[in-house]
Amino acid sequence: MKAATNTFTLAARVLHWLMAAMILAMLFIGVGMVASVSARHAWLLAIHKPLGIAILLLAVVRLAVRLRHPPPPLPADLPALQKLAARASYWLLYFLMLAMPLIGWAMLSAGGYPVMLGTSLRLPPIFPASPVAFAVLRHLHGGFAMLLFLTFLAHMAAALYHGLIRRDGVLSSMLGRR
Amino acid sequence: MVGRFAIPGSNPYAPDGSVPIRSMALRFALANGQQWRTGMNSMPVFPVATPQAFFAQLQAQQPDPATGKPNPAKLAAFFAAHPETAAFRAWAKTAKPSASFATESYWSLNVFVFVDAKGKRQPVRWRMAPEAADAGSDAGRTGDTDYLAADLAERLTQGPLRWQLQVTLANPDDPTNDATKAWPDDRRTIDAGTLVLERAEPQDSGPCRDINYDPLVLPAGIAASDDPLLPARSAAYADSYLRRTSEEARLPGSAAPSAETKR
Numbered sequence: 039m040k041a042a043t044n045t046f047t048l049a050a051r052v053l054h055w056l057m058a059a060m061i062l063a064m065l066f067i068g069v070g071m072v073a074s075v076s077a078r079h080a081w082l083l084a085i086h087k088p089l090g091i092a093i094l095l096l097a098v099v100r101l102a103v104r105l106r107h108p109p110p111p112l113p114a115d116l117p118a119l120q121k122l123a124a125r126a127s128y129w130l131l132y133f134l135m136l137a138m139p140l141i142g143w144a145m146l147s148a149g150g151y152p153v154m155l156g157t158s159l160r161l162p163p164i165f166p167a168s169p170v171a172f173a174v175l176r177h178l179h180g181g182f183a184m185l186l187f188l189t190f191l192a193h194m195a196a197a198l199y200h201g202l203i204r205r206d207g208v209l210s211s212m213l214g215r216r
Numbered sequence: 217m218v219g220r221f222a223i224p225g226s227n228p229y230a231p232d233g234s235v236p237i238r239s240m241a242l243r244f245a246l247a248n249g250q251q252w253r254t255g256m257n258s259m260p261v262f263p264v265a266t267p268q269a270f271f272a273q274l275q276a277q278q279p280d281p282a283t284g285k286p287n288p289a290k291l292a293a294f295f296a297a298h299p300e301t302a303a304f305r306a307w308a309k310t311a312k313p314s315a316s317f318a319t320e321s322y323w324s325l326n327v328f329v330f331v332d333a334k335g336k337r338q339p340v341r342w343r344m345a346p347e348a349a350d351a352g353s354d355a356g357r358t359g360d361t362d363y364l365a366a367d368l369a370e371r372l373t374q375g376p377l378r379w380q381l382q383v384t385l386a387n388p389d390d391p392t393n394d395a396t397k398a399w400p401d402d403r404r405t406i407d408a409g410t411l412v413l414e415r416a417e418p419q420d421s422g423p424c425r426d427i428n429y430d431p432l433v434l435p436a437g438i439a440a441s442d443d444p445l446l447p448a449r450s451a452a453y454a455d456s457y458l459r460r461t462s463e464e465a466r467l468p469g470s471a472a473p474s475a476e477t478k479r
Contacts, residue, residue, distance in 0.1 A: 078447075079448075150428075
């Protein structure tokens with residue numbers, strides 16, 4: 039795919055916005071389901087698991103796209119510390135969007151649960167049954183979710199800072215228009 | 217197949233004779249990797265129909281700090297405000313703590329839905345009906361507060377214990393969302409199989425300990441009904457399971473079992 043050097047490729051942009059919506063929804067589904075004992079608990083949980091696996095698959099595709107098509111360079115006049123923060127937050131986001139579904143899957147495996155994505159589709163366990171591992175992974179899943187939410191907030195704040203205050207083309211490189 | 221016998225309540229050291237209710241929980245592991253988990257109690261109806269009413273019941277049962285016992289006035293007020301508890305209270309009046317797990321029936325309480333290959337839905341309840349019908353030993357009267365485990369071990373030395381899995385089918389207008397209401401006795405009941413219990417292990421070291429008997433872990437073909445207690449049980453059991461396993465993992469903030477909690 040050909041793309042102008044100052045924007046992300048179409049594939050990268052589609053994946054970015056699609057996954058942004060999915061991950062943000064997932065964070066609220068996650069906190070909503072653990073906070074509820076109503077019927078919402080069951081149906082949010084029923085969405086949470088297949089949505090998580092969908093995010094995992096898309097994250098793998100996205101990582102491949104990212105490695106194949108390097109993103110447009112950051113503005114040359116951006117202070118080194120901000121460049122570092124930008125790169126660190128990208129890789130933290132990549133790590134979390136791959137790690138969160140894997141931890142969730144491993145956690146259910148460790149708890150001895152069948153990993154059901156629907157009424158009959160079942161994924162194999164990826165971790166041996168262990169109550170201790172379940173507890174550690176379950177807390178890690180919640181902790182990383184919080185970290186993902188904070189990273190998302192920082193990412194969004196930085197995007198708005200680039201788009202509204204610096205007006206340096208960083209936000210439009212992901213919006214796809216100049 | 218792994219299962220767990222228990223008595224209800226939040227105190228793991230409660231004497232076996234303190235409540236008339238016993239429970240049986242089972243995990244069926246299917247050949248295709250799916251599971252069916254069920255937690256059943258030895259009474260035909262549940263006291264309340266909703267998580268909100270159950271919360272109110274728990275609050276009314278809280279021990280009064282002054283006496284260390286639940287306040288009878290609060291309990292009376294709760295029952296007056298919740299007439300749906302009548303069927304359970306009628307059962308509780310005549311129920312006596314049994315001397316054995318083996319002689320009890322265990323009911324699913326909540327309604328589930330069997331779904332056939334064409335998607336046809338049939339609301340059901342099930343019950344494990346015991347083969348043993350004797351009055352039981354007098355173990356409970358000898359001062360042993362943990363007599364149910366001793367009785368179970370004793371019986372298993374004589375041979376396996378059996379229950380019939382009886383599935384009752386609802387008629388079209390039977391309530392499916394109200395665990396306080398039993399269906400009429402004339403509903404069709406199918407004998408779906410025999411549970412044969414061959415061996416028991418202590419729960420502190422046995423495989424039953426680390427299972428969350430979440431009633432919504434269901435295989436293809438069994439679905440939840442619209443009973444609001446089901447998602448509440450699932451959510452509360454998940455929290456309880458995390459607390460238990462966190463304790464096992466000795467994670468910071470988790471409860472530490474100590475001699476002081478032993479009563």
